Amino acid sequence: MPIPLSRRHAMAALASVALASSALAQSLPAKPLRIVVGYPAGQSVDIFARSFAAALTKETGQPVIVDNRPGANGSLGAQEVKKSAPDGTTILLGTLGQMTINPTLYKKLPYDTLKDFAPIAQVSTGALLLVATPSFGPNNLRELIAYAKQRPGKVDFASGGNGITAHLAMVVLERQAGLQLNHIPYKGSPAAINDVMAGQVPIMFDALASTLAQVKGGKLKPLAISSLKRNPQLPEVPTADEQGLKGFDISSWVGFLAPAGTPPATVNALHAAIQRASASPEVQETIRATGSELAVTSPRDFGLFLASEIRKWGQAVTDAGVQVD
Numbered sequence: 001m002p003i004p005l006s007r008r009h010a011m012a013a014l015a016s017v018a019l020a021s022s023a024l025a026q027s028l029p030a031k032p033l034r035i036v037v038g039y040p041a042g043q044s045v046d047i048f049a050r051s052f053a054a055a056l057t058k059e060t061g062q063p064v065i066v067d068n069r070p071g072a073n074g075s076l077g078a079q080e081v082k083k084s085a086p087d088g089t090t091i092l093l094g095t096l097g098q099m100t101i102n103p104t105l106y107k108k109l110p111y112d113t114l115k116d117f118a119p120i121a122q123v124s125t126g127a128l129l130l131v132a133t134p135s136f137g138p139n140n141l142r143e144l145i146a147y148a149k150q151r152p153g154k155v156d157f158a159s160g161g162n163g164i165t166a167h168l169a170m171v172v173l174e175r176q177a178g179l180q181l182n183h184i185p186y187k188g189s190p191a192a193i194n195d196v197m198a199g200q201v202p203i204m205f206d207a208l209a210s211t212l213a214q215v216k217g218g219k220l221k222p223l224a225i226s227s228l229k230r231n232p233q234l235p236e237v238p239t240a241d242e243q244g245l246k247g248f249d250i251s252s253w254v255g256f257l258a259p260a261g262t263p264p265a266t267v268n269a270l271h272a273a274i275q276r277a278s279a280s281p282e283v284q285e286t287i288r289a290t291g292s293e294l295a296v297t298s299p300r301d302f303g304l305f306l307a308s309e310i311r312k313w314g315q316a317v318t319d320a321g322v323q324v325d
Contacts, residue, residue, distance in 0.1 A: 027088070027263075027265040027266050027268065027269035028060060028062075028088050028266065028269045028270065028273070029087055029088055029089055030062065031062065031089050032062055032063040032064065032065060032089070033056060033060065033062055033063070033064045033065075033088075033089060033090075033091070034064075034065055034066075034067050034089060034090045034091070035049045035052065035053055035056075035064065035065070035066050035067065035091055035092075035093055035256075036067045036069055036077045036080050036081050036084075036090060036091070036092050036093070037049045037066055037067070037068050037069070037070075037077060037092075037093055038069055038070060038071070038073075038074030038075065038076060038077020038078055038080075038092070038094075038095070038098055039068070039070050039074060039077070039095070040068060040070045041068050044207070044209055044254075044290050044292075045093055045095050045254050046066065046068060047286060047290065048093060048123070048124065048254055048286060048287065048290075049066045049093045050066050051280075051282055051283045051286035051287075052064075052093070052123070052274070052277055052278075052283060053065065053066050054280075054282065055277035055278075055280040055282065055283050056273055056274070056277045058277075058280075059273045059276050059277050060273055067080075072106075073097055073098060073101075073102055073105070073106075073163075073164075074094070074095055074097060074098030074099075074102065075098065075102060075106070075109065075110065075111070077092060077098070078092060078094065078098055078099070078102075078111050078117075079110050079111055080092075081117070081257065081258075081259055082110075082111045082116045082117070082259060082260075083259075084259050085259070086118075086258065086259040086260065086261035086262040086263075087262070087266070088258065088262060088263075088266040088267075088269070088270060090258075090259065091120065091256050091257065091258050091270065092117070092256065092257045092258075093254055093255070093256055094117075094254065094255055094256070094257050095252070095253070095254050096165055096252050096253050096254075096309065096313070097164060097165055099113045099117075099255075099257070099306060099309075099310075100113065100306060100309035100310045100312075100313045101163065101164075101165065101168065101313045101316075101317060103310055103314065104310075104313065104314040104317040104318065104323075105163045105317050105322065105323060105324055106323070106324050107323055107324065113306060113310060114303075114306065114307060114310070115260060116259070116260050117257040117258065117259065117260055118257065118258045118259065118260055118261070118262045118267050118299070119255070119257055119267075119299050119300075119302035119303040119306060120255070120256040120257055120258055120267055120270050120271050120274065120299055120302070121255055121256050121271050121274050121275065121296050121297055121298070121299065121302055122253055122254070122255035122295055122296070122297040122301075122302045122305060123254060123255055123256065123274065123278060123287075123294065123295065123296055124253060124254050124287050124292045124293065124294060124295055125227075125251045125252070125253045125292060125293055125295045126207060126208060126209070126251055126252045126253070126290065126291055126292030126293065127208055127225050127226050127227035127231055127250075127251050127252075127291070128165070128166060128169050128205045128206060128207060128208065128225075128226040128250055128251070128252065129205070129206065129207075129208050129211045129212075129215070129222055129224075129225060129226070129231075129234070129237070130144075130173075130203065130204075130205050130222070130223040130224040130225075130226065130240070131196065131203065131204060131205075131206065131211050131214075131215065131220040131221060131222055131223065132144075132196070132202055132203045132220070132221045132223055133196050133197065133198070133199040133201075133202050133203075133220070133221070134218065134219070134220070134221050135199055136199075136202045136203065136221065138223065139221065139223070140223050140224065140238065140243060141223050141224040141238075141240055141243040141244070141245070142243045142244060144203065144223055145177045145179065145244070148177075148179045148180075148181060149178070149179065152179075152180040153180045153181075153182060154182070155179075155181050155182065155202065155203070156181070156182045156183075156184050156201045156202060156203075157170050157181050157182070157183060157184065157201065157202070157203045157204050157205075158184050158185075158186060158192040158193075158195060158196055158201040158203070158204040159183065159184075159185055159186065159189075159192055159204060159205070159206075160185075160186055160187075160188045160189035160190075160191075160192050160206070161185050161186065161187065161188065162183075162185045162320075162322045163317065163320070163322045163324065165250075165252055166189065166204065166205040166206050166207070167183065167185065167205075167320065167322075168313060168316040168317065168320055169205045169226060169250045169316075170183070170204075170205050171316050171319050171320045172248070172250060172316050172319075173205075173240070173245065173248070175319055176245050176248060177245060184201050189206050189207075189210055190210075192204055192206070193206060193210060193211065193214065193220075196220065197214060197219045197220060203223070205226065207252060207290075207291065208231060208233065208234075208290075208291030208292075209289075209290040209291045209292070212233060212234070212291055215234065222234060222237045223237075224237065224238060224239060224240045224243055225237050225238070225239045225240070226239075226240060226248065226249070226250040226251065227239060227249055227250070227251050228241050228247075228248075228249045231291065233291055252292075253295070255297075255302055256270070256274055258270065267299055268299070271298070271299055274296065275296050278294055278296050
């Protein structure tokens with residue numbers, strides 16, 4: 001009896017998917033995959049990497065390990081991947097600071113983001129949160145701008161260090177709002193957050209993952225979200241764009257990159273495996289738990305995004321007047 005047309009189509013589609021999956025698998029070497037992280041164990045990017053490693057082990061059928069190479073704001077990890085064989089066995093889980101701030105921040109950076117790497121996929125994006133000590137007068141960004149304009153150079157803000165994303169996000173805000181604030185850098189975000197909670201410094205930007213618990217506990221007051229849309233974990237907090245800074249859009253992100261020269265078929269196979277791994281409930285919960293959102297992009301789109309981010313953050317670094325030898 002003839003197979004109904006719809007059934008024939010369904011069987012053909014399944015066969016096509018199976019052939020595509022087989023072709024992709026053949027583009028990956030039958031060797032363990034190493035995900036290099038340029039930061040210490042326990043940081044958000046490391047947690048992401050370990051979640052993806054577990055999911056990718058299931059997807060590829062090969063062991064996937066995480067290799068932490070911390071130092072110089074991620075530069076050591078990026079160098080490790082740059083010099084690795086372009087065969088699909090070593091990839092980098094890169095960050096905004098490492099790949100798009102460092103090129104302007106460091107005078108002698110030992111890698112070029114656009115020349116030394118092949119983009120695979122951006123995988124997450126996460127807004128920053130502008131917070132204040134609870135006793136601070138302004139209760140939102142509009143009020144902060146009015147308050148700071150009456151006190152040029154007299155309103156302090158904290159950050160975890162010169163040239164990090166949270167510092168430069170405030171520089172962008174200063175430029176767009178026409179403010180003159182005073183930067184108080186700390187050795188790491190935890191120390192900065194503690195002093196803002198204690199009222200030693202009134203305001204700061206930081207990752208939602210680092211500030212959410214303190215906001216929920218009433219130890220910090222939220223003033224604005226840095227992305228163009230509100231965050232589902234703090235839906236009552238308006239964006240900077242909603243409060244008058246039109247187009248203000250700053251988000252931290254992470255994404256996978258391979259060494260330059262990795263064959264396109266291998267890059268596409270890695271992208272397909274990462275995309276399938278991102279559907280894992282464990283990966284999705286890990287990203288959600290840090291206040292981030294899943295955002296898997298194509299290799300081409302990630303490459304275009306990297307170029308635009310380098311331009312944006314290069315300007316912010318220049319405006320901040322910071323550089324590392």
